[in-house]
Each structure stands twice: as C-alpha cells, then as structure tokens.
Amino acid sequence: MVHIPNEPVPSPSAPRSVPTSADVARLAGVSRATVSYVLNNTSAVRISEPTRRRVHEAAKELGYVPHAAARSLRAGHSRMVLIPTPNVPVGPLYNQFFNELQWALSRLEYTVVQYGDLSPHGDEAARAWAELRPVAVLVPGGGLGPQGLAVLKRSGARAVVTLGAERVEGAHAVLLDHEGVGHSAGRHLLARGRRAVGVVVPEEPGLEMFSKPRLEGVRRALQGTGATVTELPLAYEEEAAARLAARWRPLGLDAVFAYNDEYAMLLMRALQDEGIAIPRETAVIGADDLMLGRLLRPRLSTVHIELPSGRDLAELVDRAVRDPGVAPEVHEVLGTRVVQRESS
Amino acid sequence: MVHIPNEPVPSPSAPRSVPTSADVARLAGVSRATVSYVLNNTSAVRISEPTRRRVHEAAKELGYVPHAAARSLRAGHSRMVLIPTPNVPVGPLYNQFFNELQWALSRLEYTVVQYGDLSPHGDEAARAWAELRPVAVLVPGGGLGPQGLAVLKRSGARAVVTLGAERVEGAHAVLLDHEGVGHSAGRHLLARGRRAVGVVVPEEPGLEMFSKPRLEGVRRALQGTGATVTELPLAYEEEAAARLAARWRPLGLDAVFAYNDEYAMLLMRALQDEGIAIPRETAVIGADDLMLGRLLRPRLSTVHIELPSGRDLAELVDRAVRDPGVAPEVHEVLGTRVVQRESS
C-alpha cells in the first residue's frame, strides 16, 4: 500500500511550506526517483528529454532547492570542514590566513563551518564539533587532546589537523614554532651588540599561548651570553605604553622584542615621545611583518613568519580526506626570518 | 517483525563505523526511543534510574555522539545562521565585527556557518545557501537581490538580514552609509579651509562598493562651494604611494581623504618622505579610526564609524527568528563622527 503522509491541506493563500522533491514529482507527474535522477544528472540512467524538461520546469516553478542535510544523511558523509573560532583575540595575520584557507577549501568544494566556541576545554568541545559530522576538522591553538581526537575520529572525521605549538598523536599537525620567533629575534639583537633585552608580553588574556614561547625563545637565544632578559607586561593602549616608556631609562635596556608588530609600533612611538633614540639607545624589533611597520620612522625591524599558504593547507586536508589511512603528516612551519629595517 | 538492518559483520579489529542511537539501545538493552528520552532528558516521560544509568554507560562506552543533521531533519528546522564570506578584501574593522557577532550568536545557541562564496552573483549563490536550510542568513555587501531573498524565504529562512548600502524589500537591513563617511570627511576638510581635495580610491578590485560612495560623499559635501575633488587611484603598496607622492605638488591639492586609515597612513608617510608638510601643505584624513593611526606623527585624523555591536545584531537576528512575521527592521547605522587629531 502506498503510504500517504498526513500532509496538511494547503490553504490557497497560506505561506506554503518548503517544497520537497516529492512536490516536484507530483507537479511533474513522475516519481521522486525520476526527479532525483534528472536533477542530479545521474548518468547511469537515461531519462527521456520531455520528462527531463517537465521535471526542470516543475522544480523551477516551485523554487525547489534540495536539502543538504537530508542528502548527506543518506549519503553517509558530508563535505563540511569545521574550523573552531579561536577564543583569543587573533591578529590580522591569522585573519588573512583564515580567509585564504577558506577560499582554497571552497575551491575544492568543501563547505567551511566556522564554529563559535563556547566551551573552553577542547575535549568537551570536540563532542559538539562531532555532532556536525564534519569530514575534516582544523583546530587552531592547541585546544585538542587525545580524547577529543578520538571522539572526532569515531564520529567519522577523516582528517583532523591541529594548528599550533603542540601536536596530538594521530592527528595531522601544522606546528607553529613561536619559540623560534623569539629565538630569531634574540639572536638578531645579540648580533647587533645588545646585552639587555626587554621582551613585551601582552596583558590581554588568551595570548599567553603565543607570548610565552616567544619569550622563552629569546631566553634561549641569550643563554650563556651574559645578556639579560626582562619581561615587560603591556596592555594594547597608548596610555599603558606611555607609562612603560616613562620608566624606561631606569630599566637600563638597550633593546626590546615586542611580541608582534602592533605592540612594537605602540611601544616604539611611546619611546620616541619620551625622547629615547631608536635604535641608538634602544633597538626595537617586532614580529609578523605587517605592512604598517614600514610606515614608522625608523622603519620597524621584524621577524617575518612564513605561514603555510591557505592553498597548501587546503590540499593537505583534501589529501587526508581522500586517503584517511595515510600516516599523519607533521609540518614544521614558521620558517622565521629576520627582516632588518631601521629600528634595530 | 523487527527490522534487521543489513549491518556488515563487524570484524573484531576493523575500524567500526560511527555508533548510532540504535547501537546504544542494543548495548543497553532498551529501545531507541528510550535512549532518546534519556539522553535528551525528556521531562514528559519518566525513565527508571537503573535504565538511565545503563543508557548513559552504553553511550559513553561507545563514544556515542548524536547526529545534528538527522536531528534537524527530524525537527524540521536548525539553528544555523549562515554568513557568506564577502569576496572582497575586508579590513580589520569587519573582522572584528564579525568575530563579535559570531560570539554573540553562539551565546544565543546559534551555529554560525561562514560560507565560502564562489559564485559572485548573489541570486545564484542564494540557492547554494538555501540548501543548508539555515534559520537565518546575514548577507554582507549587497550581494542579494529580490530573487535570492525569495529563494531563501521559501527554503525556510526565518530571518534574512542584509548588511550594506542598499536594502532589499522584505528583508531586514542594516544600512551602512558609506556615502556619509565621505560626506563627513569632506565637510571637515572644508571647515578647515581646504579647497582642493584629493580622494584616494583603492585600486584593489572589489572595494569599489565602499570606495565609490565614499567618493560621492565628498563630492556632495563640496558641491557648490567652489572646492574641487580629485580622484586618486592608489594600490596598497609603498611604491605606489611613493609614485603618487612624487607627482603631488603639481596636483595642487591642499587636502586628501584617503578611503580608510590604512591607505591614509601609507600615503601620509609617502608625502612626508617627499618633504610635504602635514597638515600645513596638505591635510590628511582617513576613516575607520584604527588604533595605529594614533602612532604616526602627526596623529592621523579619521572618520570614526559606529558599527552596530555584534550583540545588537545577534539580538536582531534572534528576534526575527522567534517572530518571523514582524515587519522588516531597517537600521540606519554608521553614525559617523570626525575624530580630529593632528593631520588635518
């Protein structure tokens, strides 16, 4: 017996509900199967030209749009790549990288879902991510543990890529060597003959993940050289920078590595306003190589960070999705390179 | 008769496929319905404590995670808010706004999907968006026509909000008055006694949407005053700025409005390198009120743009979702305000 769904009688002017393939079939006078064949251009089945036309016309008339969730439910997989929003204030570098990545993934016909994090602990969050049954998950910033990874894999994720300082066994990893950034900066300042190096550490919460390794990198670079490292907490505000600058001379520093270019610009300006000569009295170097660093005078020296291109990462994801059996790749990135300009 | 799905015999060490509520039910020795009741804490039905425990244990043991798509297929609606990625290079202002918005929507338990645009024409793109059956769609940058709106509504979107210069009949709108930004800048320069105003127009493709109205705003402000407007195409590179600066004096301009602060900083630096006194010879004003504008000397004047807070917009979406019948709201935003510093 044909099953008749208890459809509500469509009153003529009621806002009719969203049309399904069954509606199209009805209007075209064919079966749902035929509709599917026609609209998906299934090559295994030949449908007569008049029928095709009728189906297309019916679909157009009703404004039919297939239901992606139903489709992937049936198919057993989706092409969704889930990327949790980092719950820390990210800089322009990350935003640019993310946009590039998203674009590249779109080109490969993935749908990118940026998932707004609320639960800070990755292993709980992973459950929420898994509910969406993404084919791949790209986790920035080390919020994933082995537990979380297991949940994701079990729920069908064919590729999990972490993007951060540490790797998780069993997942692909793009290792961001923040320690190396600090190390480059430290070595550079040392080579320029500096012996008392300040390191700006942002006070904004959530950035410790990046700022601590950068600080440690400087420490390592100066180890055993007799040069000193002084930690300098700084909020991203003009007033805070001015206060730090006001007590600068007593600190006895002859160089400063400022976490990134934005903090570097902020501090350098404050130092100049205080009458401190740069680089003569104090050398300044930032990181991230932002365009704007070139606009100050002296031009800001910086540690350029070689992020993987969005395209490369998208291709890594795609490879992993196509062949989930492949051994997890670990990409050491962040080729760091000092760009010496005039401030150091 | 109980239906027995033809499940593949699970070889002991094979990567077992993703567990479903049926698996949990089997392991716990109860029905799928009971599993659903227990895991969703359905209050209408009371389940014995031992049963609850067995279900929870089975779920944990299997690492069961519910399938969001199946759930929303069944429920007939999702809580997905779809936001297409603008296919133009967006500035830090938009990125910050987007992050805020995303965060606010998450708090209201919406899932934000940033959809990577490929088809430039909104009315076609709308079909792709509609496949995801989002409960709300937030379209930045005027890529939506009446056709597209109709498709979205028909496919069940309960709220459609455009974010741009023009509104679409029937959709909520947050109107960004770029023309007003230019107007403010123009009036300000006029009030400072300037008579020959240059307007920087980025050469980067895709920004015309913003730059043209800003230019027109300046034109309108100066109309009938005898002051002149000169359009100045400029790429976002130091060399381009230097070239423009090199031919500056012959242009005979005594002021320039530079699209936004980034272009303003770039140009101002190039002008200074050319020996042009700012603001004496040429006044400079930007827009967007970026922190970094305060770091140049002279400090950069700017047009501050009052974007709606992410929270406000999230609440607008939520209201519209809860009561789709409500008349579309039109929010005129962009209270523009000139922040005069030292460059004008």
Place this chain on the structure above:
DNA sequence: TTGAAAGCGTTACCAC
C-alpha cells in the same frame, strides 16, 4: 524508461 521501496539517524506519538 520509470516506479516502488528501503534506509540514513533522529524524535514524537501512541500502544502496551
């Protein structure tokens, strides 16, 4: 060439 029907994972309704 077309159609009937099974089934994806979930929840709501209605018997037991």
Place this chain on the structure above:
DNA sequence: GTGGTAACGCTTTCAA
C-alpha cells in the same frame, strides 16, 4: 515506564 513505529527529505537498488 517502556517500546514499536512513522516520519523528516533524499538517494539508490531492484523490479517492472
């Protein structure tokens, strides 16, 4: 209290 079963919208195998 608990369990069977239909139904969400779609694809696909098998039969006609």
